Amino acid sequence: MEIDLSQFSQVFFEESLEGLASMESELLKLEVNEPDDESINTIFRAAHSIKGGSATFGFTQVADYTHLLETLLDEIRDGRRQMTTDHQDMLLLSVDLLRNMIDALMRKVDFADPLLAQLETRFTAALAQNSSESEEEQSVTESSSGESSPQNTTWIIDFQPGIDILRCGNDPSLMFNELRLLGELEVTLVDSTLPDFSDMDPEACYLNWQLALVTDKPLEQIKEVFEWVEDECTINYHQETDAPVKEQAEEAGTPANTEASPSTEVIAKPKAVTPAKTPEGGSIRVSIEKIDLLINMVGELVITQAMLGQIGQQDTIDEESLLSMKQGLEQLASHTRDLQESVMQIRMLPISFAFNRFPRLVRDIGQQLGKQVELILKGEDTELDKTVMEKIVDPMVHLVRNSLDHGLETPEVRVSKGKPEQGSITLNAFHQGGNIIIEIIDDGAGLDTQLIHKKAIDKGLVTEDEELSEDAIHQLIFKAGFSTAEAVSDLSGRGVGMDVVRRNIHELNGTIELKSTKDKGSRFTIRLPLTLAILDGQLVRVGQHTYVVPLVSIHESLQVEEQRINRISENHELVRLREEYLPVVKVFQEFGHDADFQEIRDGLVMVVDSNNEKIGLLVDELLSQQQVVIKSLEDNYSKVPGVSGATILGDGTVALIIDISGLVTLAGIANMKEHAA
Numbered sequence: 001m002e003i004d005l006s007q008f009s010q011v012f013f014e015e016s017l018e019g020l021a022s023m024e025s026e027l028l029k030l031e032v033n034e035p036d037d038e039s040i041n042t043i044f045r046a047a048h049s050i051k052g053g054s055a056t057f058g059f060t061q062v063a064d065y066t067h068l069l070e071t072l073l074d075e076i077r078d079g080r081r082q083m084t085t086d087h088q089d090m091l092l093l094s095v096d097l098l099r100n101m102i103d104a105l106m107r108k109v110d111f112a113d114p115l116l117a118q119l120e121t122r123f124t125a126a127l128a129q130n131s132s133e134s135e136e137e138q139s140v141t142e143s144s145s146g147e148s149s150p151q152n153t154t155w156i157i158d159f160q161p162g163i164d165i166l167r168c169g170n171d172p173s174l175m176f177n178e179l180r181l182l183g184e185l186e187v188t189l190v191d192s193t194l195p196d197f198s199d200m201d202p203e204a205c206y207l208n209w210q211l212a213l214v215t216d217k218p219l220e221q222i223k224e225v226f227e228w229v230e231d232e233c234t235i236n237y238h239q240e241t242d243a244p245v246k247e248q249a250e251e252a253g254t255p256a257n258t259e260a261s262p263s264t265e266v267i268a269k270p271k272a273v274t275p276a277k278t279p280e281g282g283s284i285r286v287s288i289e290k291i292d293l294l295i296n297m298v299g300e301l302v303i304t305q306a307m308l309g310q311i312g313q314q315d316t317i318d319e320e321s322l323l324s325m326k327q328g329l330e331q332l333a334s335h336t337r338d339l340q341e342s343v344m345q346i347r348m349l350p351i352s353f354a355f356n357r358f359p360r361l362v363r364d365i366g367q368q369l370g371k372q373v374e375l376i377l378k379g380e381d382t383e384l385d386k387t388v389m390e391k392i393v394d395p396m397v398h399l400v401r402n403s404l405d406h407g408l409e410t411p412e413v414r415v416s417k418g419k420p421e422q423g424s425i426t427l428n429a430f431h432q433g434g435n436i437i438i439e440i441i442d443d444g445a446g447l448d449t450q451l452i453h454k455k456a457i458d459k460g461l462v463t464e465d466e467e468l469s470e471d472a473i474h475q476l477i478f479k480a481g482f483s484t485a486e487a488v489s490d491l492s493g494r495g496v497g498m499d500v501v502r503r504n505i506h507e508l509n510g511t512i513e514l515k516s517t518k519d520k521g522s523r524f525t526i527r528l529p530l531t532l533a534i535l536d537g538q539l540v541r542v543g544q545h546t547y548v549v550p551l552v553s554i555h556e557s558l559q560v561e562e563q564r565i566n567r568i569s570e571n572h573e574l575v576r577l578r579e580e581y582l583p584v585v586k587v588f589q590e591f592g593h594d595a596d597f598q599e600i601r602d603g604l605v606m607v608v609d610s611n612n613e614k615i616g617l618l619v620d621e622l623l624s625q626q627q628v629v630i631k632s633l634e635d636n637y638s639k640v641p642g643v644s645g646a647t648i649l650g651d652g653t654v655a656l657i658i659d660i661s662g663l664v665t666l667a668g669i670a671n672m673k674e675h676a677a
Contacts, residue, residue, distance in 0.1 A: 009057055012054070016098070022042060043091070072123060100113060166204070298339070301335050350380060350381050351383070354392065365405070373425060388436075396427075435527050444522065445518070462476070505526055533629065535628050537551055537625065549658050583615055583669050588620075628657070
């Protein structure tokens with residue numbers, strides 16, 4: 001019976017990537033001289049699962065390679081080999097390599113990386129060295145005793161698969177082949193449980209097997225072959241001593257296998273790699289508790305719908321029915337809110353999914369630069385929407401790399417400054433209001449204010465006459481002009497690609513703040529919405545059009561008196577708010593509408609945040625505040641300058657969501673502070 005395994009491959013990919021993350025995490029915290037047994041077992045189990053799964057799906061390249069890892073780890077955990085730093089490095093490189101191999105499988109492209117052959121050679125050499133030592137020891141033993149394989153044991157395994165095992169993509173024959181790697185195997189079919197032919201389900205498994213395995217491997221290693229399916233099967237193990245299994249196998253016509261020959265058979269046997277179909281957008285694992293809560297909410301909605309439906313069937317609506325209908329609508333609104341929150345919770349993942357990649361990054365770059373770095377992770381349980389998390393990782397990686405490269409000093413320099421040799425980088429996440437705050441903090445050299453200012457003048461980004469505060473000078477590192485090779489070599493600062501970091505964060509409707517003190521360190525604070533799917537917004541009217549402004553960006557709204565308005569050019573006006581001058585963007589002007597009020601003194605100025613600066617938006621009227629479901633304009637239409645998305649209001653009309661920083665750019669206000677000065 002042929003089974004289309006490709007329908008299960010996505011699960012394999014996800015579990016393999018989780019396994020690799022676990023391997024990497026355990027390897028990074030492993031003390032090479034005194035490795036923790038549980039850590040070694042965890043790493044081994046991950047490699048074993050990847051090998052078993054890849055062999056099942058016919059991904060021979062992955063199976064072949066992980067077999068090398070598994071063999072090495074098996075010898076380490078059995079105490080036959082001492083863990084070394086070289087092993088640790090090889091295994092960490094293997095994690096990267098396997099990630100790339102799985103990525104290639106997911107993208108259905110051939111994998112070709114010279115690192116694969118290099119690592120295979122290193123693993124083979126290491127294993128051969130160990131084999132030579134073992135063979136020498138075995139030779140001495142054999143010569144003294146005159147016997148061979150004195151420690152072989154016969155294990156009788158009653159294997160009763162669950163009836164759905166084939167539907168889950170598990171093929172018992174592949175497990176049998178894997179057992180042959182451990183010794184000599186005889187397989188006996190038990191078909192007494194077969195139903196009548198007319199009652200058979202072609203996708204069900206009705207067969208049982210009895211397996212006789214002669215091996216010198218421990219039972220724990222045999223059980224690992226079935227680790228993939230142990231929850232779906234009944235498996236009993238019995239030990240027999242001195243059983244003539246070899247003879248039995250030969251009589252049964254099963255060739256007696258050496259340990260080497262089945263390896264070739266099993267690894268080479270799977271059919272040609274048929275890349276599995278991978279759904280677009282990936283998937284997400286959800287806890288049972290969240291699913292249960294969601295089902296409960298749906299149940300409540302069904303009850304409410306039934307109640308309202310019963311009222312709707314009445315020919316006349318009396319006062320009592322009207323009251324019941326009002327109560328039903330209130331319940332409907334309440335349950336809808338609860339359902340929305342429950343659905344949003346499904347997309348929430350702890351930020352540790354993002355943080356977990358940084359120990360490796362810090363270790364590798366720290367070693368490369370000769371710097372001693374302690375990575376401190378805080379708030380790892382803080383939850384964030386999966387989509388936001390996927391998009392914030394790259395900016396975070398860039399900031400951490402910058403802290404390592406340009407922020408932290410070498411041990412010698414730190415000692416000369418009276419600092420400890422080891423620097424620190426802290427990643428901290430926490431919720432604040434309806435947002436998540438992510439901080440990247442280092443105790444390095446901080447920004448060199450004078451050098452940045454001089455560089456900005458040289459590049460023509462500011463003039464020598466401009467008086468800028470220290471914070472304003474620090475903000476210059478986010479200018480695109482600093483993202484050049486020349487800036488890297490001259491500045492030794494934070495300018496490389498920071499404009500891209502800020503742009504990526506703004507695309508998530510987030511903001512980034514910077515605080516830095518020379519020789520004390522720097523703190524980057526990223527503020528993000530918890531999700532990109534729903535937005536708390538303020539509805540505003542501009543002429544006959546309704547727009548949505550993200551509530552998190554709004555400071556206040558006010559009417560401005562004539563004497564507080566300064567015109568600095570035909571299209572640029574400032575308003576004085578307390579001791580601060582704010583540029584004002586006339587929304588109707590940028591979007592080409594006919595507004596009720598075209599002068600600032602007549603309309604309403606909404607003070608909002610843009611790139612850590614305050615700015616005024618001139619609108620006609622404030623409407624209500626409400627949560628809006630964000631629809632992508634780019635997916636359904638095209639990118640519109642000054643607009644980050646759209647939503648459908650309760651009356652069915654479409655409202656555009658204002659992209660404040662995009663609107664500022666559209667208005668030609670390049671540097672608000674300079675205009676305000």
